[in-house]
Amino acid sequence: MSEQKKVSLKEYNTFGIDVQAVAISSVTSVADLQRIIQEKDPSELFVIGGGSNMLLTKDIDKHVVHIHMKGYTVVDLPCGENEILLNVAGGENWHDFVLYCIDKGYGGVENLSLIPGNVGTAPIQNIGAYGVELKDVFYECEAVSRANGEIKTFSLEDCAFGYRDSVFKTLLKDQYVITSVTFRLTTKEHKVKTAYGAIADTLKAQGIVAPTIKDVSDAVIKIRQAKLPDPKKIGNSGSFFKNPVISQATFSALRKQYPEIPYYPVGSNQIKVPAGWLIEQAGFKGKRFGDAGVHDKQALVLVNHGNASGSEIWNLALKVQDAVKEKFGLTITPEVNVF
Numbered sequence: 001m002s003e004q005k006k007v008s009l010k011e012y013n014t015f016g017i018d019v020q021a022v023a024i025s026s027v028t029s030v031a032d033l034q035r036i037i038q039e040k041d042p043s044e045l046f047v048i049g050g051g052s053n054m055l056l057t058k059d060i061d062k063h064v065v066h067i068h069m070k071g072y073t074v075v076d077l078p079c080g081e082n083e084i085l086l087n088v089a090g091g092e093n094w095h096d097f098v099l100y101c102i103d104k105g106y107g108g109v110e111n112l113s114l115i116p117g118n119v120g121t122a123p124i125q126n127i128g129a130y131g132v133e134l135k136d137v138f139y140e141c142e143a144v145s146r147a148n149g150e151i152k153t154f155s156l157e158d159c160a161f162g163y164r165d166s167v168f169k170t171l172l173k174d175q176y177v178i179t180s181v182t183f184r185l186t187t188k189e190h191k192v193k194t195a196y197g198a199i200a201d202t203l204k205a206q207g208i209v210a211p212t213i214k215d216v217s218d219a220v221i222k223i224r225q226a227k228l229p230d231p232k233k234i235g236n237s238g239s240f241f242k243n244p245v246i247s248q249a250t251f252s253a254l255r256k257q258y259p260e261i262p263y264y265p266v267g268s269n270q271i272k273v274p275a276g277w278l279i280e281q282a283g284f285k286g287k288r289f290g291d292a293g294v295h296d297k298q299a300l301v302l303v304n305h306g307n308a309s310g311s312e313i314w315n316l317a318l319k320v321q322d323a324v325k326e327k328f329g330l331t332i333t334p335e336v337n338v339f
Contacts, residue, residue: 001025001032012066013051014116016235017310021046024064028091030179034149036065042146046339047177050093052117052237053125055317055338057310067091067120067177072100075182082189085139087182090120094127102214107190108137108183110217111199114224116231116238120178124168125335126161130220131196135161139184143176152176163266164242164335192216198223227297235304236295240317241275241332254328275324275332276300282323292316314338 003025010018027033036045046062048054068091075085084106088097098113111132115122123141127134138161141154160167168176190213194200202219203211211219229236246254251271255261258281264272279285279299286296291308294316295301302313302320317334324332 001027001029001035007064009048009051009056009060009064012048012064013054013056014231014235014237015055015304015310015313016231017056017304017308017313019056019059019310021060021064022062024066026066026068028068028070030069030144030151033065033067033144033177033179036063037144037146037149045146047146049090049121050116050118052231053121053336055237055310055313055334055336057314057339060339065177067118067179069120069179072097079184082187084185084187085182086185087180088119090118090177090179090181092119093117094119094122098217101185102217105187105213106185107187107192107213108132108185110213111193111196111220113217113220114228119181123159123161123166123178123181125164126159126166128164130199131193133161135159137183137185139182141178141181143178146175146177151179163245163272194219228301229295229297229303235308236301237336239275239300239335240302241279241300241320242335243272243275244278244330244332245270245272246330247271254330258328273330274300278324278328278330278332279320282320282327284320284323289316289319294320310339 003023005023007021007024008018009021010016025036040063044063045065046060047065049067069089070091071089073087075087077085079085094117095114097119098109101109111130115127115129122134138156143152192211192213194211199219202222208215245266248269248271262274262277266272276299284294285299287294290312291305292312293303293305295303302317321332324330
């Protein structure tokens with residue numbers, strides 16, 4: 001475990017916001033993490049994983065703990081036929097994990113290709129894309145209490161997953177650090193999901209009629225690269241806002257005014273509306289305010305064109321929220337955590 005004093009966090013968050021931390025420690029084991037927790041008061045710690053789901057608006061006057069645990073382990077527990085349980089350390093990069101599964105022939109996460117961030121933070125917001133959510137392949141996770149360093153295992157039911165939500169964002173917010181996640185994956189006879197988004201069209205254009213998990217992953221990567229900016233080239237945190245889920249009645253009223261509004265049914269009486277479409281219709285797609293801007297290909301993504309501060313990006317987010325509320329009467333909420 002290494003420790004540095006007065007460190008810029010620019011390289012530790014995908015927005016590339018240049019704020020300073022009092023100190024930072026990179027932990028490579030559960031024992032390292034427990035040691036820091038036992039040495040310091042919980043209020044003195046600030047935990048960072050891949051830094052992809054946060055917007056830093058000020059210096060961090062706490063000791064930053066960077067989760068850097070690595071490793072993959074097949075778990076020897078009973079599971080279904082043609083299935084495997086794979087435990088993945090919390091510090092593993094999410095997309096690297098997806099590519100690892102593709103290489104090993106493990107199915108289930110291919111639709112979640114190229115999502116930024118680390119494995120350990122993925123359950124917090126129940127990441128999802130193209131018709132698949134983390135909860136669909138989740139078996140359990142191991143987490144360390146920030147209060148006393150004790151290890152606790154959380155089952156699928158314990159996590160109370162919802163749309164971009166979990167118990168770690170609600171009742172247990174900031175109370176645990178997820179150190180590893182165990183996934184239930186298929187080893188053969190994979191049930192690929194191609195109906196959501198542009199996956200089917202992309203596969204059809206390539207002449208693929210019986211797609212493998214690699215085909216689906218490649219299609220998702222192609223789609224995402226075409227419309228989403230690479231955080232290594234321009235600072236961003238992926239989707240900044242959640243897609244609002246509204247009642248059928250509210251949607252019907254909106255559709256009378258905007259017949260072209262895209263939508264996705266959720267359950268029996270709810271409709272999900274793409275926040276990116278709402279933001280684009282509100283006139284913000286491609287807009288720039290200094291170095292803070294809205295991406296020109298995907299309005300759901302706020303970007304740092306170079307030297308924007310976290311406050312400047314947050315002020316832009318508030319402008320976007322107000323414009324969508326005024327035009328559509330809908331409230332879009334941030335998917336990222338703002339500090």
